Amino acid sequence: MTSATNPLGLAFMKMHGLGNDFVVIDSRGRGAVTTPALARALGDRHRGVGFDQLAEIRDSAEADFALDFWNSDGSRAGACGNATRCVAEFVMRGSGKAAVTLTTTRGHLQAVRRADGLVSVNMGAPQLDWAEVPLARPADTLHLPISGDPVAVGMGNPHCVFFVGNAETVNVADLGALFETDPLFPQKTNVEFATLTGPDRLRMRVWERGAGITLACGSGACATAVAAHRRGLTGRKVTLDLDGGALEIDWRSDGVWMTGPTAHVFDAMLPPAFLASIG
Numbered sequence: 382m383t384s385a386t387n388p389l390g391l392a393f394m395k396m397h398g399l400g401n402d403f404v405v406i407d408s409r410g411r412g413a414v415t416t417p418a419l420a421r422a423l424g425d426r427h428r429g430v431g432f433d434q435l436a437e438i439r440d441s442a443e444a445d446f447a448l449d450f451w452n453s454d455g456s457r458a459g460a461c462g463n464a465t466r467c468v469a470e471f472v473m474r475g476s477g478k479a480a481v482t483l484t485t486t487r488g489h490l491q492a493v494r495r496a497d498g499l500v501s502v503n504m505g506a507p508q509l510d511w512a513e514v515p516l517a518r519p520a521d522t523l524h525l526p527i528s529g530d531p532v533a534v535g536m537g538n539p540h541c542v543f544f545v546g547n548a549e550t551v552n553v554a555d556l557g558a559l560f561e562t563d564p565l566f567p568q569k570t571n572v573e574f575a576t577l578t579g580p581d582r583l584r585m586r587v588w589e590r591g592a593g594i595t596l597a598c599g600s601g602a603c604a605t606a607v608a609a610h611r612r613g614l615t616g617r618k619v620t621l622d623l624d625g626g627a628l629e630i631d632w633r634s635d636g637v638w639m640t641g642p643t644a645h646v647f648d649a650m651l652p653p654a655f656l657a658s659i660g
């Protein structure tokens with residue numbers, strides 16, 4: 382840890398979207414600093430700072446900024462909807478704009494601040510083909526050959542969505558850990574449990590790949606909305622009630638739009654001694 386640190390350490394921000402919490406490192410104007418070891422050390426809620434995902438902002442030649450995501454176990458995440466909203470709001474506030482573009486491993490995305498202060502992000506088109514999710518072998522993504530008849534959806538990261546009678550009573554810890562490593566998902570998977578609670582309204586609980594149970598998952602909410610529409614349970618525009626609050630999801634012709642709140646909690650420095658201990 383040398384290139385991005387100054388004698389005071391490494392600056393970071395803590396943000397959350399519906400309680401899905403993030404450490405955000407702004408590396409615009411310099412090289413990226415995150416390594417798997419830094420993500421693991423920072424992600425440790427006892428010895429580090431703790432987060433569900435780490436998001437690193439980088440310069441982008443073709444958009445306002447680029448974003449990389451890491452899970453607390455040090456693995457990479459291809460998408461993180463809640464962090465995308467939070468960082469988009471931070472960049473919009475800093476630039477005085479009400480709309481920005483960004484790039485992730487998914488490509489070019491857009492974000493806008495609505496008049497009510499909520500932030501909308503176009504999370505891109507869902508990946509519905511087995512190879513894109515990805516699955517390990519050809520399978521019908523609408524009816525996976527897994528007990529419980531889940532749906533597979535890719536949103537730049539894999540999701541396995543179960544529709545259940547009552548999401549409140551599901552043992553998310555045990556079942557999430559079990560299905561995260563199902564051999565049908567060669568890159569592992571995020572796991573969602575959803576129940577239809579009203580017209581175009583779903584209750585959803587989530588187990589995130591590489592992080593475990595979280596209070597919300599933006600890409601998981603998008604995947605669940607897509608799965609619900611494909612199963613004929615809802616229209617294309619739905620509200621999802623997560624443990625941390627509600628997200629609006631709208632599957633439009635140009636992609637899946639996700640709308641929700643953002644929170645910038647505090648700014649802080651990682652001391653040099655912490656960085657040195659990582660090696």
Ligand SMILES: N[C@@H](CCC[C@H](N)C(=O)O)C(=O)O
Nearest residue numbers: 458461462463538598599600
């Ligand atoms: N919290 C995120 C999704 C996080 C990514 C996931 N754990 C993965 O490895 O794919 C969100 O808000 O989308």
